[in-house]
Amino acid sequence: MSIEGKRILLGVTGSISAYKSALLVRLLVKAGADVQVVMTESAQQFITPLTLATLSKRPVLSTFVNTNSDRSGDGSWNNHVELGLWADAFVIAPASAHTLARCAAGLCSDLLAAVYLSARCPVFFAPAMDVDMYQHPSTVENLRRLNSFGNHIIRAEHGELASGLIGEGRLAEPETILQTLYDFWAKQESTEAVxxxxxxxxxxxxxxxxxxxxxxxxxxxxxxxxxxxxxxxxxxxxxxxxxxxxxxxxxxxxxxxxxxxxxxxxxxxxxxxxxxxxxxxxxxxxxxxxxxxxxxxxDRKIKKxxxxxxxxxxxxxxxxxxxxxxxxxxxxxxxxxxxxxxxxxxxxxxxxxxxxxxxxxxxxxxxxxxxxxxxxxxxxxxxxxxxxxxxxxxxxxxxxxxxxxxxxxx
Missing domain, CATH: 3.40.50.10300 (CoaB-like)
Structure with a gap:
């Protein structure tokens, strides 16, 4: 199964591992995918929109209305409904604990959350956070809820984290995320053809x-x-x-x-x-x-x-x-x-x-x-x-x- 020609929305949220999203964009584009990046405001503190725009060859979107210089401040609207219909897959990587909670609760406070609620395509969450946050009952429950909605969870990996702790919480490697997409479409194609x-x-x-x-x-x-x-x-x-x-x-x-x-x-x-x-x-x-x-x-209750x-x-x-x-x-x-x-x-x-x-x-x-x-x-x-x-x-x-x-x- 090829990813060539697939339209992929990449959601990038506020996590130190956001730097890995640059490599993920590069791998997706190299595989022939058309990539549109949507960033949260906090994600821009970890990696610049310019980096991802250069790699994806598309302007990065982060607000409902364009006021930034790369779109000449024309006041045009980033239509979350059209974005949700455009994509063949929506990959949120890294998905912070905050973003997982918002999506699980259906809160629509920014463009990324609005696109998620509008998406008709398969959605993949790749969480990334510190080990205690990842294992916290609220995060576990949010991941369970998102999975129960039909979303796909690309589990965090075990290793050394930014805090210095060792445990689960590392963002899955970009190669792993790419392979997950390959596997998903291969299975879908097999199911349709068989x-x-x-x-x-x-x-x-x-x-x-x-x-x-x-x-x-x-x-x-x-x-x-x-x-x-x-x-x-x-x-x-x-x-x-x-x-x-x-x-x-x-x-x-x-x-x-x-x-x-x-x-x-x-x-x-x-x-x-x-x-x-x-x-x-x-x-x-x-x-x-x-x-x-x-x-x-x-045939009757046994008495103690x-x-x-x-x-x-x-x-x-x-x-x-x-x-x-x-x-x-x-x-x-x-x-x-x-x-x-x-x-x-x-x-x-x-x-x-x-x-x-x-x-x-x-x-x-x-x-x-x-x-x-x-x-x-x-x-x-x-x-x-x-x-x-x-x-x-x-x-x-x-x-x-x-x-x-x-x-x-x-």
Whole structure:
């Protein structure tokens, strides 16, 4: 995928790392992109508009009305709506904590924020700030909100910061930002061009199960279903017919075209999955199914009486192993393994024991991966033991990677 001819808005905000925006402009222009820089007032304290205008071969914009000498003070209007419609991508790099907060809250106090609110194109935020600012709950929440709006976050990197501290907060290198754009358009082009999944029937399990102890209590786990729902959304976008068997979650339907079957217990999930299995071309088992269930759930609430309380548990049906034994030629199965130790060894055992085509390995030792996060870091191993390692990404991006692996196998 080429960036040549792409129209890119580059937003530069008040951060010491604004000096890197000059190299980013140069790389984008060299790649054939048409670059328009929009700066905040505070950004001009770190790098001059003249530098970026010279590199981009376009006047830098920072105000709604032109009064500066490079535009002869003609009073012409920088139309934020037209800018938002003009661009193929809006990259805000560096994105300061202040800018992240304004955009997350929808505050429109300058040209850059107005362009962001008007943009119909993909928006990429590349944050840059000191480590404590980057890790502060308000910044974390603002990044989460921006991501939930459909924006893309180019995570800050780990290293020495301007304060002298060492940690996450460094602006991603210009080469990394450029590669992110290449990867985005390559995936978009692939999704648009690929017909391999058109008409394919995909069965996906997601979320936790709840195993009743009595009418009030149950055994469960920390799964939110976010990963499975993202996978369902990605397969629909690739043209597949998707059936989602979902344990209890607070998530909305991932896409209107998804057929969702709601279940509660491991046995219910097994029954629904078994029923849909024979007609499925691709099966993705991402649910966190309980391994054990109470042997004799009470029909009334158990009262607190004794100092200790014993609960007899019995094994649930192993959905992956059962379906793997029934798998027919042409069917493809992907399972998940969340591990805390001996990760690869345990994942390989599961891959072969359950007759899977891929095993998606998560490690709870990886920061930002596992239950509850909007991000995930995975390693995928196929039945030939070929390994695909992926960096920490949003779960929607991880889902796209998994769909791409399936498409390649077809």
């Amino acid at each position: 017909q391999a999944l058109s008409g394919k029937r995909v069965l996906i399990t997601a979320g936790p199960t709840q195993e009743p102890i009595d009418p009030v209590r149950y055994i469960s786990n920390h799964s939110t279903g976010k990963m499975g729902y993202a996978i369902a959304r990605a397969f629909v976008q690739a043209g597949a017919n998707v059936t989602l068997v979902s344990g209890p979650t607070a998530l909305p339907l991932p896409a209107p075209a998804v057929t969702r079957i709601n279940v509660r217990t491991a046995q219910e999930m097994f029954g629904a999955t078994q029923e849909a299995f024979a007609n499925a071309d691709i099966i993705v088992l991402s649910a966190a199914v309980a391994d054990y269930t109470p042997a004799h759930p009470a 009486k004794e100092t200790s309380f014993s609960l007899e548990l019995t094994k649930t049906t192993d959905i992956a192993a059962t379906l793997g034994a029934q798998k027919q030629p042409g069917q493809l199965m992907m399972g998940f393994a969340l591990e805390t130790d001996n990760e690869r060894e345990n994942a390989l055992k599961k891959l072969y024991a359950k007759n899977l085509d891929w095993i998606v390995l998560n490690s709870l030792r990886d920061s930002g991966a596992g239950f509850g996060h909007d991000t995930n870091k995975i390693t995928v191993i196929d039945k030939e033991e070929q390994t695909y390692e992926f960096a920490l990404k949003s779960k929607d991006e991880v889902a796209q990677d998994l769909v791409s692996l399936v498409i390649k196998s077809l």
